Structure formats: structure tokens, C-alpha cells
Amino acid sequence: MILLLPWIPFLAAFLIMLAPREKEFLHKQIAVTSCAVNFAIVLWLIFHFHPEVPGYQFAHRYPWIPFLGIHYQVGLDGINMTLCLLHALVSFTGAIVSCWPKDRMKEYLCFYLILTGAIYGVFTALDVFQLYLFYELTLIPLYPMIVIWGSKNKAYGAMKLTLFITGGAMLALFGILILYRNLGLQSFDLLEMRKNIEILPMNPGTVHGLAGIFLVGFGVIASLWPLHSWSPIGYAAAPTSVSMLHAGVLKKMGPYLMLRLAVALLPDGVHYWANTLAVLSCVGILYAGYAAVKQQDLKFMIGFSSVSHMGYILLAIAVMNQATLSGAVLLMFSHGVMAATTFACIGFIYEQTHARGVNDFGGLAKKIPFISTCLIMASFASLGLPGFSNFVAELLIFFGSWSQYPIIVSLAIFGVFITSLYLLRMVKSVCYGAENPRWSLLHDARTIADKLPFVILLGALMLFGFWPQGLLRMIQPAVGALLS
């Protein structure tokens, strides 16, 4: 069942490619049903997931390239189960959002489905080569989607985003190759690598170097501070469902791969870099927060806010204990859902007004009450209001990392205040205040298809805000296994 996850979207993309061009509704149906089927599969998997069982569940392993010891290996533990749920949610709602009218819908849906399938591939893979293959495969549909359907300076944004992330991926590939050589294991299997490292650990110099390479390599897509400049520009240029999927899910692959490769295989390497990573993440939180305050473009502001939120996750990885890592995974989930909702709202408004400036709007709460309530709820989730799972995750991270970095945590808490500063300023100038006559003919989300994405996303956020154990009972044993 789990094997189907990456291949249903690929099959759907192939079907759309074959379908005649003018049957646009057929394309939309194929795309949405394939994402819905995946969503159902993930829910079924969660339902059959036993958190107390250690190790990976639903595991399958087929020989792929025996010569190099590469297997097509799939399996789920608490961490990638949560991230699969996140991806199921965001891709399903993203599919509905990408059905909003645009030209050359057929190619767009093909690229979108390839991107979705590749991300499922990453989250279910257990073989390092397969993991890396799907990770870099996600880059390919991104470029044409942004270049063709993007908005402001799309060529520059698309190229910058792709080159930055490819650079990071290349560095990570360099690390993987060295890891493969040093282990001398002739196999890319993550579990065997883990066992082998415990038996004969590598010399500390390589471990520190490798951990550094992985942290920087995957830090690029996780928008670690100095390497973050692609993220706001990329999101501002991307169309709505691409920025939803990218800010929501792709950005979480960075920390996920850090967990899988750096924390699991080279723990003392990460300990070695912990201080620098913590300081960089703290700078990232404050710096991106302040930069967001000055932004005039909504998508830029949300781009910087997601850079600032990733800072918390990186701080949690730097501290690397049970509480912070489970907080990090929960924050990946909740920030993903929240960022997707925010971008969906901004996209909805942008589709009709083609304006994205913070001060272009005013009094939208009167004109489009449903969408502005979703935007306000998403902003409150983002600034860590209890009742949403973001708050629980941030709580876990602060509790866990206080003993090791008290100053950085206090600065991070101040970062939360800055987030509330610019988000409330955005809410006030967009939703509240006098009605802007320019947007008198703006219409709200009327049909079910319009409302469904927002209801699902915000519902998930509040469900796990009130009942965090729902996710944590899966995440915590997996994180425990990761650290032991």
C-alpha cells in the first residue's frame, strides 16, 4: 500500500499527459482524485500505525541495483508518518488550489503531480540513494512551474531557487559519497549504515566534517540563516499552489533529511556543530523576523516568516534531545499546514485582484469574511497562539532547549513577539480598517471546493492543537529510537 504512494501521482501525471488538451475538466478530476486517493491511503496507514512497535512499519525491500548495494526500500516510523500526513494534507488542498483557472492547465497539473509523487518518495524512502534521488527529483518540476506560471520576476526567482537548492543537494551528495566510502559497507541501506556505525565508528575528524557537510547541504533548503535568500524571492515568484507546497512541505525535507542522515548516523558530529547551528538559527529567527517587518509584499513577508520559523526547528535540531526533536517534528507539521493556509489565502486574493502589497487592501473582512477569517486564524497560528499545534511545538522546543541555551531561547521568545508584531500589522492593514473602494467587486469563497482546503488545513491545526498527543504518541517513540 505504501509503495503506491509515490507512483499514483506519477501515473496520474502520465494519464494527464495522454489525455487530450481541451478536456481541461478531465485533467483536474484526475489530479484531484489521485491526491485524494493518496490522502485516503495515508489516513489508512495512520489508522493501522502502532506507535509502540519499535522500528519501521509497512517495510518493503526490493533489490534495485545489487552491484552497488542499492535497494528500493520503503518504511514508515513516527517521524515520516507525520510528514506523510502533512504532505497528504497540503498536496490535496494544493491540488484543489491548482485547479483555479490558469492557462496551459494540462502541463501545470503534470508538473504538480510529479512534484507530489517525488515528495512522497522522499518521505517513504529508507535507502540513502533512493532518498537522494527523489529529493533532487523534486527540483525538476519546480523550475518550469515557477518560470511559466510565476508572477513577479519569475525567471530570476526560479533560477535562484533551483541553483541554491541544487548547490545544497550537491554538497549533500558529496557527503553521502564520502559516507558510503568510509563505511565500506557496499550498501546504501539506512538501517545497516546505522548498525555499522555503532559497531565501528569512524574517526572523529570525518564525523565532524561529514556532519558539517550534511547540516550545510540540507541547511540550504531548510533556509539556515546565511543561505536563506532564495526563499522569499522564490515564494514571491511562485504561483499559489507551488508556494503552498514548497513552503509547506519541501522546506521541511531539509530538517527531515538532517534528522535521518546527520542526527541518526553522526550524532556526535551534530554535537560538535551544535553551538554554531544554535547561534545561526537564533540569528535567522531575529533577522528574518525583522526583515519581514519591513516587507511591502505579502508573499515576501510570509517567505521571511517561514525562514524565521525554520530557525526554531534548526535550534531544536542543534539541542538534539527527546523533547526538542519531537517539538521540531511537530513544528514541521504545524508550520507546513499554517504556511500552506496563509499562501492559499493570499493566492485566493491575488487571483482576483492581482495585487499583493500589504497596503493595497483594507477592510477585506467586510468583503470576504470567510477568507479573511482563515487568514487571521492562520496568522494567529503562526504567532504561536494556544489552541493551534504551533504553540505546542514551540513550547516543547523552548522547554527542551532552555537548559542548554537559555539566552538563545529568550531571544527566540522575543522572536515570537516580532512575529506577532508584523503579522498583526499585516492583518490590520489587510483585513481591518476602512473599506478600500478598489476591491468592491471581490467575491468570497462560495462553493465547497473553495472552502474545503481552508477547512481541512485549519481543522488539522486545531485538532492537533487541542490534542497534541495524537501526533506526539507517534513522534516521541520514533525520536527516542533516533537518539538511542
Add this chain to the structure above:
Amino acid sequence: MLTLAWTILWIPFIAAVLITLFLLNKPRAAGWLATGVLFAGFICTLRILSHAQFESLNHSPLESSIVWLSLGGHGVIEFGILLNGLSILMLLIVTGIGSLIFLYSISYMKEDKSAGRYFACLSLFAFSMLGIVLANNLVQVFIFWELVGLSSYLLIGFWYEKDSAAMAGKKAFLTNRVGDIGMMIGILLLFHQIATNHIGSVNFLTLEGRLPHAGISEGMLAAISLLIFCGVMGKSAQVPLHVWLPDAMEGPTPVSALMHAATMVAAGVFLLARLYFLFAASPSALHIIAWIGVVTAFLAGTMALVQNDIKKILAYSTLSQLGYMVMAIGLADRNAGMFHLTTHAFFKALLFLAAGSLIHGMHTQDIWEMRRFPKTLKHMLVTSFTFLMGTLALMGIPPFSGYFSKEEILSAATHGPKLLLIIALSVVFLTAFYMGRLCTIVFFSQTAKEEHHHAHESDGFILFPLAVLAVFSIAGGYLPIKEILGHSAHAAAHHGGNLLAIISVSLGLIGFGTAFLVFRKAQGPVLGENSFPSIVLDHKYFFDELYDDLIRYGQESIATFSDAFERHVVVQFASNGTASAARSLGQLLSRLQTGVVQFYALVFAVGVTVLVFLLMLR
């Protein structure tokens, strides 16, 4: 008993959800649902009150909780209910006064078509306030603390078309957030201390039991309590973080009555009472708290003197009364603080509701316009009469409840430093003066009444709550608060009872009298525009300007720096720089392609010689 408490907590939330989903455009149904729900909560509280033995309850409070979040090895965060005298008293206030105010706002918001959303937010507020009151651990208090902040943001900015309302909502939320930062750091510090001394959890009972002999250093305890006090300052609008309360008057009047008089601002004082064992353990913290309380009381009192908006005057009077309560707890007398909190809830809610009725009748908030309505006493008999009774209670005139609670605080003040007592007494005078000024201008002023038609009295729904609250503000003093709260560990014996009472009552009467004489004939503000006190007071001691400059020069400059750094250094220099370097290298290389074949042959030959040199001769 505990199931009752759980129902009290959850039914407002259910009401809020039902209203948002179904009743948003049916205001009357939403109004009656919200009021009915809260009134049911009030009935349940009465049932709890009837068969709760306070003696046993205060020593071994009832507690029921579930594990909400396990911190993986660090401890566990619970979500539960703690019932003791203190929480039952607060339950009484919140549900009692709350249902009265809900009833009041049904008719007050009659003609506002988005009243459905109003009642949803009010129920959400009731849910979060009950959450704070019933919480059994500090983290749960913090969670509901922020939810109360959210509901105050939504309600202050209820008429969001008005820019000033939206700004006020934002200001309130952000100032609360500043306080919450301090509180969060305090909780983390406390949690770290607990984790190291493996006390295990943050809930109050284990804390109270294990804290004294947990061996945490006195300095650390003072730091923790002061940091948590930051949160209290934010919520109960003590001096440095008080700027949001006067602007919060942008919200509808019942909101000001419920939140910014009776319940929400009292949450801070309630938290001080709840964590009293922690604060009591560090006398230096208590000392600072007392001083902040008295300074707030004094400053707010003086600021109220020059306000012309009736709600602003009441807002500043709330500020100064809150200062009193914080001072009382700062002087190690928890019961006096809570007693004053209860009585204050009654008469301040009454004053706000009566003011609301006056505004409703005269369609203006400015006391000088109100002055022009002829014989308001006769035409709005019930409103004016209840307003005057509320004023008397506020000033602390004997038969009214205000007198008893203020006496308690003043007698507690006698133990503190002398200067503190003098300031406390001067605040009594100030309170009497500005209330006197208000009453004489609105009711007793003899100047010509230009307004030809007279104000009309409000309908029954508004007057009934006023009457009930008037009764309580009279009888409030005799409620068995002491028995409910249980004697705090070392309630100081109150001596010098009547001498202090005579001084304070006389001060009250003198204040009211002078105000009466000064403003009986006055047409407009008495103090000159540019006289020193009026400038200082008009600008509210320049706190707002200070904070604006702080934000403009502190915050904005850092923001511009980081934005400029981002745009120039990170984007321009780093990424575009490398890109253009690569392109220029490409340019250099393609210049090698001269297109001249002889040049290619030359490079070919040179290449071979270099190879030979590389391998052969080295």
C-alpha cells in the same frame, strides 16, 4: 462536584463554536444562547457553593486532570481543574457578573447586525477566563492567558471598520504579548529549577508542597516571581504596560465592563493570589510588587483628573483600583486584595454599564456634552441613581462595599513603609475628586441646558442588571469572602481600625465636595490648556510617546538595517555576486575563442609542451 466544574468550563466554548457555525447572522438567538449558557454556569457555581465545605476545600483542594503533553523525560504537562475557595470565588464573579453583562449586551447590541460574532467572541472570552480560574498548573494558565488576550483583541477591535478600534486591538494584544514574554521566560526558569530538583510538574499543588524545601536560591525565586509578575503587569495593566487599557475603550461598553473592569484585568491579581506561596517565598519581589501597585494607583488617579471621555475616566479609575489590589498582595495580604477585587468587580461593572446606558441615551461619550442634557436625574432616574451608588461604593463611603475592602487594604498598608500609606491615602482623595468631577458635570451642573429634548431612559434589559449590581455593590461588603478564601497563612491582625477609617472617609468626602464646588458652574475644562499639570496629564506622562519613539528608533531601525542588509549584502553581494563572477569567468573563457585557426594550433602546441613538462622534466 468536579464534573460540574468541567461542564462550567466547556459549555461556553461549545456555545462559541455553535454560534460561529450556525448563528452568525441570527444575533438574537446567539445572544440568548450565550447568556443562557453562562447563566447555567452561574447556577452550577451556586450548586458547588452550596455543598462545598470551605474549611476542608482550602486545605485539600479537589483536583482532576489528564496528561495533555509529555515532555519526553523532562516531565509532564497536565490539563485539569483545581477547585478551592479562591477559584470558586472567581467562578462566582466571572459567571455572575458575566451573565448580567451578557443580558445587558443583548439589548445594547440590538441594532448592530454583526452581533452574532460579538456573542461568539464573548463566549470565547468566558471560556478562556474560566480556563484561567480553574487551571491546575502554570502552563495551562499561560495557555488560557493568551486566549484571553486573543478574545480581548477580537472584542476591542470589534468595530474593525474604525481604524482607531483596529489599532487599539493591536496595541492591546502586543502589550499583553510583551508581558507574556516575561511570563514565558519565568515559567521556563521555574520549570528548569523544578526539573533539576525533580519536582516533576508545574501544577500548583505539587509546587506548593515541594517548593519550600526544594532548595531553590532566594535570588532565583525573586527572579522567577518578578518574571511571572511581568505577565501580570501586561494583563492587569500595571504602570509600564498600562498604555493599552485606556485605548481599549474603543470596544463596545459591555466589553469594557466585562473585561476591562470586572474579570480580565483581574486575572493578573488572581494569578498573584494563586501563586501566592511562590511570591511569599521572596520578600524582595513582594516589595517591588507593592511599590509598582501603589505607583500605578497614583499615576492612574492623576491621569483620570483631566479626561473628558466618561469611559476613559472609568478606565483610569480601574487602573488605580488594580494598583490598589496589586499593592495589597504586595503587602502580603492576599485576602484584602481578593476582597477588593470582588467588590471592585461589582461596582466598576455597575459604573461601566450605567455609563453605557448614559451613552446610549445621550449618544455621546464626552461628559461636557452630557452636561447640556436637562434634569438627567429625573429623566434617567434608575441609571443615574445606580451610577451614583456605584460612585459612592468606589469612593469607599461606609455603608457601601467599597469601604470595607478599601479599609482592609489601607490597614494592610499600615504595616508597609509610611510613604506607601501616604500615597494610598492620597489616591483615596484623587478617586473621590475625579468621580465627584464626573458626577457634578453630568448630573448636578447648573449651567444653561441648551439641549431642548431630554435623554430617554433605557429599556428593561439594561436596567435590570444595573439594579442587581447596585444591590451587590451595597451588600458586597457583607459577603462571607473571608470564609470562602480561608484565612491566608499569616493574616495580620488589623489594628488602628477606626482612626484609619475616619481619615479615609473624610478624605473621600472632602474630595467629592471640592470637585462638586469647582465644577458646579464650570462650562469647560477648568485647568488652562498650557499649564504644566494639564500638559503632563493630557499626554498621560508621555508613556505613549516614549513607546512610539522606542518602536520607531529601536524596532524600525533594526528592521530597516536587516532589510537593507538582506537586499544589499545577502542578495546583491553574495548570490548575484557569485553569479556575475561565474558569468565574467565565462566571458573571459569565450574570449579565448578568437575564431583564428592559427591561434588554436598555437594553444594546441603550447598544451603539448606543458604536458611534456608536467610529466617528463619534473
Add this chain to the structure above:
Amino acid sequence: MMNLRYLLPEWVALGVFILLLIAEILKGDVKHPDAQNIRSFCITSLLGSILVCISTLLFLKKTGTAFGDSFIVDPLSAFFKLFFILTLFMMIPISYAFFNKRRERLETFLLILWCTLLGMFFLASANDLFVLFLCIEIITLSFYIMAAYLKHELPSIESGLKYLIIGSLASAFLVFGIALIYAAVGSTNLPVLHQAFVAHPGDRMLVLGMLFIIAGLGFKIGAVPFHLWVPDVYEGAPIPTVAFLSVGSKAAGIFVLLRLLFQVFVLTDSQRALLFSTLSALTMICGNFGALKQTSLKRLLGYSSIAHAGYLLIGFAVGYSGGITGVLYYLLAYAAANLTIFLVMAIVDRHLQSDRIEAYAGLAQRSPILGACFFIALLSLAGVPGTAGFFGKFLILLAAVHGGFLWLTLLGLVGVVVSLYYYLSVVRVIYAEEPAYDEAIPVPLSYRLTLILLVGGIFVLGLFPAPFLLGCYHTAFMLFQTPLS
């Protein structure tokens, strides 16, 4: 001694060549060529190439010598013969697409192609230095003609001339090297040479001769100091010639280098590492960075072929069987991607009339299948996962890391990022820009089949590489196992 049965593939190829030659002489009519004649000519050559391919497959596992051991059949030669015949098979549709509605004759072009193929087949089985040189000269000469084939267009003549001048310089160095070695050893038989090299490796004459031969081959591969001709010739020459140059001629150069470097010359590992790592580093830098500023697509592909030569040279620097497997696999991947691009260019050439990148604007809108194939081929060249290019680069870089060439790997990875820039700018032009005129480009069924075959090859080599990997490893392993005694 003469056991001619090893020469079966060569005989079949010769037979087809003569058949075509006779058909051309009898029926060929220069004045007004009729389409039917051309189509039958192509079909016969297609069938002929399939025949040759089958015959090479028969000899896949056998090893043996013929003609007094100046002709050898071993796994390496079988691999390359297969490679050359498959390339030729793909060249026929490219030339057919390019030459329809052109003045120049397609038949003579195909004949020259077959002649080059014969040269390559004999090169693959050459066991004697002199025969080796002979075959190299056959190949280079036929490329002169093909480069200058479009007599009426100046750039084609200019590219032919440039290729001729630099090519002859390279042949001169080659001959000089062979002469030096022959002078030192006295025989041109490769095994004998091998003994001589083993006997006294440091001998000045031998090493100098070796270096001159490597320089000559460097020209063929397009390694750095000898690469300057590549962009100009690629820009001027007709598309089928450029296709065959970038795939066939480069593969021939790689083959000769493999044959000589690992079976004849004796270089210490450190010397070979030093020589080839500097060569590959310089080639990668020039290839990748040179391509950044290009506006003509063929010139860009020229620089990209230089960059790919750089990656191939990493395999030589690494040396042991892992490195050579990487080289062989990378060659397959490179060929598949390049042929796809050139087939698309040949089909589109008639409609666009210019090879500037802007002319390709909106290709995906004018014909989705051409756009999609172009997009996939560019991704494979860039080395994006899921395509053959990625696995080729992965193998080479894995071998480089195993061999300890860390900074070379890093340079290769930087090269990937830079190459992604210019490949994706072409993708942007194809997909995002508006086409000059919107009428769709017809793609007849025969071309669709070839395109699907090629793109299928790219995906199969990328996603299911196990069988091909074993083939390459076997060839590489045998290369080190059986010295030519």
C-alpha cells in the same frame, strides 16, 4: 591464423556499404532526387545496421585474434562496436530529418557515415599501432567531408576547414608519437609494446611518444588544451555531423585512450592521476563556464560536450575498474541525451531557420512532444535524477571519491550546478517564451517512435541501470584482467 570468422560484423558492414554504393551509382540521380528512392535508401541502411548489430551481438562473449594478431576481438572492442552501430542507427533518422527539402544529397551523406562506421569497427579491433593510426585517419577524414558537406553555406565550409587544419595537426602529433615508439621498440604490435613499456618504463623516447599520442587523442575527445576547435566546428557544421562528432568521434577517442592507457602504456598511478586530474579539471571549468554566455544552441552544446569530456576524464584519473565502468556508463548516457537533442533540432531545423536559442522560443507550445523530449534530454545532460545522466555522473563521482579525488569531485559537483544554469535557461526559452509564429510543427510517426525509443533509453538507463551496469563492469574488469599477451 587467418580465422576470418571473427570479422563477421565487419564483413556484414562492408557488404551493406557496397550494396548502398552500387544502388547509389545505378539509381542515384543528382538532378532531381525522388523521395521514394531516398526512403528506400534509408530503410536499407537501417536494416543493414540492424544486421551488423546482430552480428556484433554474436561475438559479445568471444575473445580471439585474426590477421596474425593485428585484429583482436575482446569485450572492450565488442562494447564499442555495439556503441558505434547503435549511434549509426540513430544517425540515420537525424540525417533523414535534416536533409529533407535540402539541396545536398542524403545518399552520399549516408555512404560517408557507413565509411566512418567501418573505420570505427576496425579501430575497435585494432591490435597494432599502425592499424590504429590508419583507422583514426579514416574517421577524421570522413569527418572533414561531413563537416563541410553543405557546400553552399559558408559556416559549414569554414567549420570543415578549421576541423581539417587542427585535425591534421593532431594527426601529425599522433604520427610523431608512433614513430618515436616504433623507433624505441622496433615493432608496432600492442602486446610487444606493452612488454617494452614494462621492461623499461622510464625510457624518454617511450614516454615522449606516449605523450604525443595522448595529445593527438586529446584533440579527438576535446580535452582542454586541444578543445578550441569544438565550439566553432559545432556551430558551423550541419546538425547530423555535429551529432556524430559529439558522440561517435568522442567515443572513438575515449576507446583508443582506454586501449592504450590501460593495456599498453605503463604509467604509475600517481603520474596518471596528476595528468588526467589536471586535464579533467581544466576541461570541466572551460566547458561549463564557457557555456554560460552562449546565445547559439549548437555552440552551447559544443561547450557542454567539452564539459562532459571533463567528467569522462575523471574516470581516467581514477583508473581502477570502478572508474572505467563509470566512463563507459557515462558515455552511454551522454550519447542517448545528445542524440535526442540533435534529433529534435534536426526535425525543427526546417521550421526555425536559425540555431539561436531565442529561435527555439515556445517550442513546447508549437509541439508538446518535441518540447518534452528536449526538456528530458537537457535534464539528462544536466545530471538530474531519474535520467541516465544522473546515474552516469553518480558512478563517476562515486569512483572519484573511492579513489580519493575529493577536490575533483567537488569541482564536478560545482560543474553540475553551473551546467544546470545554462540548461535551464534553454528550458525557460522553450517553455515560458512566446513562439514567433504559432503554427504547430508536424512530427511524423517515424520520428515519434525514434524519440520515444531514445527518451525511453534515457529513463531506462536512469531508473533501471542494473543490467547495463553489469555489462560495463564486465568490460572494465576484463580490461584490467587480460594483458594482450
